[in-house]
Amino acid sequence: MADEQPFVREDVRAFLQFLEAAGRPPLSEMSLEEARASMMATQHIAERDARDIPVIRDLSCPGPAGDIPLRLYDAMADRTSPAPVIMFYHGGGFVIGDIETHHRLCTQIAAELELPVISVDYRLAPENPFPAAPDDCEAATRWVAGSPSDLGLQVSGLIPMGDSAGGNLAIVTTQSLIEKPADAPVIMQVPIYPLADDISVTQSFADFGEGYLLTRDAMQFFTRCYAPAEGDRRNTPILADHAPTPPTIVATASLDPLRDSGRNYACALIQSGVDVIYLEMRGNIHGFVNLRKAMPSAHEDMQAILAAMKLMLERHGR
Template structure:
């Protein structure tokens, strides 16, 4: 069953007209973010990191901290759009609720930078943060990796890379929001929600054609890899999302592999709802529940 506020939003979205185009999508999403999402909460720290290998925004409810973990966030957008401007409000909300520093990363986008540029960027920035750069102004004792949609792919792939070739500090947890995990598998939700639920089949095809992944590569379809030994996870899916079933499959795969995992599903909600909190107010407790679980998971490490 669809939620009333979700239906109200979908009723306002015009049908797709013509083939998508990367530049137009990026501009429309930047403009839309200010309309459909909540204002950014005030934080003590909000500044770009000048020495980071990629454009990276530091968000923190505190001005000064003792050594502790840091959340590195990889934004969604099909590897084609999205960035600091589209995800800043949600990332700031995470920093506020988790009481952790959040690093929101602007990685290279397709089609200008096709696969594996994004996942290469993700591993590079994670290793840089793990090294405890002086610009952060505090020691780093562990990484929390997180991402939404395509950023979920990057989170898993980076966690695998740092499991197999450890960085200077461990990855202590992962947070996956409506993640893309598998380009090979065929899932019922892909057919059931192919049209009329924000993320369409045509859009998914466009993103994949732009990114040009090698779908059999574990760095494009991490569900095809070994999940054993990955860090504890919080996974949040949307009940009316084409990616729902691959998110469920990832959570189930982690549990089967013995990885401590907390799973939530926002029943009646759609893909990317965490970026639509003004338009879909019922999304606020969905996201808050997942963040509360992550905070409990990280526990005394902060």
């Protein structure tokens, strides 16, 4: 059971109080356009500025329902040697995120790790319900793995990474590329507060479903839009065989209704013998990777995730 009064960081508490005072309506009472605009507006208010890096380039790749928009980030202006590529899948409940909502974060990742980052603008629900998002992410990742001339990079390995819904897509894409390998191997995966397990039965869902940014109302709204298939490992990836999973970094927030989903997934990997670094950000909330100006301590948490990625790459000689 959670503590009656869980620890909340001071900057997190201040941000939650700001949101409460703003009196925004719940997502279920917004139009899709309003919900998507609200997430983008939050980035302008709460997220750190983008890092200045030499390569930010929009491109696209073929997908199952037409071209998939991508954005390439690289801190090296002229990359000539093969390198691992981070495939980034944005959060937003499969409904309200896009390349722009996570643009600033992707510049940070590329700058700190000095590796190429490719952000995938997969199709959103409800216009494109399940499994459009995982289908697009798999197609984009397979395309990148082939080092196509349009990309201009020699790809030595793949690192699926994402937050929330994107954390789910990182896991699911890794599993798909284990089942049917791509032209480059998956060398690590980095799901951040992922949707990996049935959250409805978890203690964190019961304890933090109201008052901590991500609400039960929002999660129900996302689920109605996404319309996932129950029992499909692309919706609940904890159901898959974990033994062949590559090294993994799982990050959660202690005040997140999805916290136990990430905990359970990390535990399942560890029990299957996978090399795992598990980070739980005590006193923080869901969505913290996009709230690093409003909550300065969240920036430190993101730096810890990036440091873990560096450590894991060194540990495995990458």
